[in-house]
Amino acid sequence: MGFWVFMFIMTLLIPAALLLTWYMCPKFKTIHNASGYRTKRSMKNQDTWDFAQKHCSKISLYMFFPSLLLVIAIMPMVISKSIGIIGWIGFVITMIQMMGFAVIIISTEKALKGTFDENGNKL
Numbered sequence: 001m002g003f004w005v006f007m008f009i010m011t012l013l014i015p016a017a018l019l020l021t022w023y024m025c026p027k028f029k030t031i032h033n034a035s036g037y038r039t040k041r042s043m044k045n046q047d048t049w050d051f052a053q054k055h056c057s058k059i060s061l062y063m064f065f066p067s068l069l070l071v072i073a074i075m076p077m078v079i080s081k082s083i084g085i086i087g088w089i090g091f092v093i094t095m096i097q098m099m100g101f102a103v104i105i106i107s108t109e110k111a112l113k114g115t116f117d118e119n120g121n122k123l
Contacts, residue, residue, distance in 0.1 A: 003083050004075075007090035011071045014097040018064040021104075025057040039105075041112045044120030048112060055108045063100035070096060 028036035031049045042052035070093055078089045117123055 001079070004079050004086050007086050008071070008075050011075060011090050011093045011097070012068075014094065014100070015064055015068040015071065018060045018067055018100060021060040022057050022064060025053045025060070028053055037108060039109065039112075041109060041116075041120075044116070047122065048116050048120045051115060052108055052112055055111050056104055059104045059107050063103060067097045067100050 025036055029050075031043050031046065036049075037052045037056040039052070042048050074089060074093060078086050081089075115123060
């Protein structure tokens with residue numbers, strides 16, 4: 001039971017990170033290399049930075065709910081299984097959840113490319 005609780009908490013870390021991204025990204029008002037959605041395209045100028053932070057935040061919230069539901073739906077089904085099964089299920093859930101970050105990056109870059117030219121000017 002102890003390992004199941006540990007894995008349940010671990011699989012909730014990615015939804016927590018998505019929620020934190022949703023909350024924090026719009027708060028980064030100035031371009032810097034320390035935090036926020038930082039890619040070459042998003043750091044071209046202040047307009048691209050602001051757009052990227054807002055878009056990343058919105059997509060993070062969209063990815064939060066399926067990620068959380070995945071944990072809530074699957075983890076209770078393995079509560080009485082062996083440590084090996086609980087570990088593998090937790091690993092698979094985590095890998096699926098990590099795809100959410102890929103979706104955020106791809107979606108934000110696509111939106112930046114569709115809204116701004118290569119120099120960061122609005123189309």
